[in-house]
Amino acid sequence: MSSVxxxxxxxxxxxxxxxLKRNDRFWLAIFVSPNLFMYTLFILVxxxxxxxxxxxxxxxxxxxxxxxLENYRRLLDDELLIPSxxxxxxxxxIGVLPTVFGGFLVAVLLNWKVKGIGIFRAMFFLPLxxxxxxxxxxxxxxxxxxAGWINRIxxxxxxxxxxxxxxxxxxxxSVTIIVIWLSLPLVIILYLAGLQRISPEILExxxxxxxxxxxxxxxIIFPCxxxxxxxxxxxxxxxxxxxxxxxxLLMVQxxxxxxxxxxxxxxxxxxxxxxxxxYSAALVMVQFFALLVVALPIIQFRRYRRAKG
Amino acid sequence: MASSVLFTQKRSANFLRYSVxxxxxxxxxxxxxxxxxxxxxxxxxxxxxxxxxxxxxxEWKNYAEALSVMTPRIFFNTIFFTxxxxxxxxxxxxxxGFALAKMPFKYAALIVAIFxxxxxLPTNISIIPLYLVTYKLGLLNTWGGMILPIVGSTAFGTLxxxxxxxxxxxxxxDAARMDGASWPRVLFRIVLPLARPPIASYSAITFLTAWNMxxxxxxxxxxxxxRVATVQLxxxxxxxxxxxxxxxxxxxxxAALLSALPVVLFFLxxxxxxxxxxxxxGNDS
Numbered sequence: 304m305s306s307v308x309x310x311x312x313x314x315x316x317x318x319x320x321x322x323l324k325r326n327d328r329f330w331l332a333i334f335v336s337p338n339l340f341m342y343t344l345f346i347l348v349x350x351x352x353x354x355x356x357x358x359x360x361x362x363x364x365x366x367x368x369x370x371x372l373e374n375y376r377r378l379l380d381d382e383l384l385i386p387s388x389x390x391x392x393x394x395x396x397i398g399v400l401p402t403v404f405g406g407f408l409v410a411v412l413l414n415w416k417v418k419g420i421g422i423f424r425a426m427f428f429l430p431l432x433x434x435x436x437x438x439x440x441x442x443x444x445x446x447x448x449x450a451g452w453i454n455r456i457x458x459x460x461x462x463x464x465x466x467x468x469x470x471x472x473x474x475x476x477s478v479t480i481i482v483i484w485l486s487l488p489l490v491i492i493l494y495l496a497g498l499q500r501i502s503p504e505i506l507e508x509x510x511x512x513x514x515x516x517x518x519x520x521x522x523i524i525f526p527c528x529x530x531x532x533x534x535x536x537x538x539x540x541x542x543x544x545x546x547x548x549x550x551x552l553l554m555v556q557x558x559x560x561x562x563x564x565x566x567x568x569x570x571x572x573x574x575x576x577x578x579x580x581x582y583s584a585a586l587v588m589v590q591f592f593a594l595l596v597v598a599l600p601i602i603q604f605r606r607y608r609r610a611k612g
Numbered sequence: 613m614a615s616s617v618l619f620t621q622k623r624s625a626n627f628l629r630y631s632v633x634x635x636x637x638x639x640x641x642x643x644x645x646x647x648x649x650x651x652x653x654x655x656x657x658x659x660x661x662x663x664x665x666x667x668x669x670x671e672w673k674n675y676a677e678a679l680s681v682m683t684p685r686i687f688f689n690t691i692f693f694t695x696x697x698x699x700x701x702x703x704x705x706x707x708x709g710f711a712l713a714k715m716p717f718k719y720a721a722l723i724v725a726i727f728x729x730x731x732x733l734p735t736n737i738s739i740i741p742l743y744l745v746t747y748k749l750g751l752l753n754t755w756g757g758m759i760l761p762i763v764g765s766t767a768f769g770t771l772x773x774x775x776x777x778x779x780x781x782x783x784x785x786d787a788a789r790m791d792g793a794s795w796p797r798v799l800f801r802i803v804l805p806l807a808r809p810p811i812a813s814y815s816a817i818t819f820l821t822a823w824n825m826x827x828x829x830x831x832x833x834x835x836x837x838x839r840v841a842t843v844q845l846x847x848x849x850x851x852x853x854x855x856x857x858x859x860x861x862x863x864x865x866x867a868a869l870l871s872a873l874p875v876v877l878f879f880l881x882x883x884x885x886x887x888x889x890x891x892x893x894g895n896d897s
Contacts, residue, residue, distance in 0.1 A: 326794075326795075327715065327795070328717075330711075330715070330794070330795035330796065331711050331715050331717060333707075334707040334711035334795075334799075335707075335708045335711045335712070335723070337704055337707075337708075338704040338705065338708035338766050338770060339708070339723065341704060341760070341763055341764040341766060342726075342727070342765075342767065342770075344745065344764060345742060345745065345760065345761040345762075345763075345764025346738065346764050346765055346767070347726070347729075348741070348745060349738035349739075349741035349742040349744075350729075350738045350741070352741035352744070352745070353738050353740065353741045356740075356741060409636065412629065412632060412633050413633065415629070415633075417626075417630070420633075423633050423634070423637045425880065425883060426637040426638075426640065426641050427637055427640060428879070428883070428886075429641055429644065429876070429879075430641075430644075431820070431879070431886070432820060432824075432872065432876050432878075432879045433644070433824070433872055433875075434823070434824035434825075434826065434841070434842050434845075434871070434872070435824070435826055435842070436841070436842040436843075436845040436846050436849065436868070436871075437845065437868045437869075437871060437872045438643075439845075439846070439849040440647070440845065440848065440849050440850075440864055440868040441643040441644060441646070441647045441865075441868070442643055443849055443850040444643075444646065444647075444650060444850070444861065444865075445643050445646065447850070450659060450660070450661050450662075450663050451663070452642070452646065452663060455661075455662050455663055458662075484640075484643070487640075489890060492890045492891055493890065493891060495891070496887075496891035516625075549827060552827070553826070553846055553849055554849055570740075574740045575831075580740060580744075583740060584740065584741075587740075
């Protein structure tokens with residue numbers, strides 16, 4: 304690298320304008336094209352291929368056949384599509400709002416200049432560093448129906464807890480709880496950053512003591528961080544479309560009885576267990592369009608807010 | 613009189629707030645605290661009902677046993693995977709981010725727009741075709757297949773570094789160019805030493821993401837010579853079955869903690885960079 308640099312340097316020291324320009328273009332290409340090449344090969348090509356494959360039939364081993372809209376027609380007859388779509392919506396419905404509002408409240412609590420607050424912040428940030436695999440191991444023991452802590456504590460109140468991850472009804476909420484736990488640190492960090500930008504006078508007016516502190520938090524502080532709320536909402540919708548898949552794959556393999564098979568998981572199964580790559584791609588497109596329906600209003604709203612200043 | 617009532621009121625409110633914070637944070641990381649506690653118990657102590665909060669005796673030998681799960685080889689693989697991605701992607705993103713900000717050319721705006729596309733794409737739209745591209749390149753079950761397709765997702769880094777470079781003073785660069793410094797010299801001698809904050813932010817986020825990545829290394833590198841920590845730990849997850857594999861839950865907990873330890877320590881040491889990186893991505897957008 305350094306020998307190349309010095310010859311280039313000598314060339315430019317000759318100082319001819321033309322040569323310099325060619326030299327510029329040479330380095331421009333060196334700086335940009337490796338990146339652009341990798342990005343094209345591993346992001347753009349697969350994305351476009353994903354769209355095209357949704358119009359094809361392919362079992363990985365055989366040839367690729369163009370079947371037009373056949374995969375999309377097949378979606379209409381697919382009895383497993385609607386249930387997995389509903390499960391995706393359930394993950395979003397019970398996951399996103401608790402994460403956003405819970406993260407906001409914790410951030411308000413932690414936004415306090417007091418001795419030792421750093422330790423408690425660090426404790427709330429910690430799941431950020433934890434892989435899904437490690438989270439899976441930790442939460443397996445917490446959710447264990449016999450020896451787990453949740454059912455142990457419920458027992459103290461005389462309640463016999465459900466089988467959690469092994470229960471058809473409770474597996475989806477259990478997976479959601481784990482995803483919330485993994486997502487909260489990011490939300491708290493973003494809200495803490497948002498709270499830093501509120502003027503001290505406003506925070507003073509909403510001081511967290513006395514009567515109605517709860518109301519003042521929502522009426523005074525929450526509107527001040529609405530930009531953060533929109534960002535967090537968008538991030539968490541994306542997170543709850545993909546993260547439950549990974550947790551479900553690791554912990555319950557989509558079960559019990561498909562109870563945690565989201566649309567993303569169903570598409571994965573279709574490709575890697577049934578080897579129906581084309582149909583799997585069509586399923587991913589369904590999710591993509593569903594996401595657009597949810598995301599476009601949010602993007603529009605942000606643009607509108609920003610235009611308003 | 614009135615002010616002292618107010619004062620005691622404020623004090624009790626502060627005390628309440630502090631107590632809530634302490635309780636909530638302990639509750640929040642309880643799964644991890646129990647992981648630590650359980651990793652130091654005997655097999656009997658960890659399986660007994662009702663569950664024990666603290667180990668009756670400290671079984672450090674669980675960690676020695678856990679090294680047969682989290683073998684040196686697995687650690688090496690995880691480190692190689694993580695830093696392979698980190699370094700290659702850093703070089704690609706840093707140089708391109710610089711060029712897109714400071715070497716004006718016709719297509720710069722277009723290329724920046726192309727890098728902004730994946731913000732709108734869910735990752736699983738391309739993961740199956742990505743697997744197929746990797747397969748067609750003959751890279752399945754190789755280090756190249758593990759690392760290069762992930763390196764390809766340069767959008768975040770490129771846009772991050774470009775943003776930094778846009779705000780970088782032109783005067784410094786022009787002066788150096790006037791003195792006859794070549795572009796690489798400008799980049800590595802003048803810009804690089806001043807670019808520590810975005811590099812630290814980028815590295816913190818990428819380190820964390822790569823170390824904890826699961827699905828891609830599972831699909832492409834499930835061979836012993838390539839296997840990373842997450843893929844090694846996955847079969848040990850009891851999940852809904854409540855059964856642990858060939859090692860007991862106590863050893864499983866120890867192995868999980870061993871795999872998380874480097875990231876946790878790194879995080880606690882470089883917490884500021886992590887927070888800046890994450891909060892920063894929210895700030896300017």
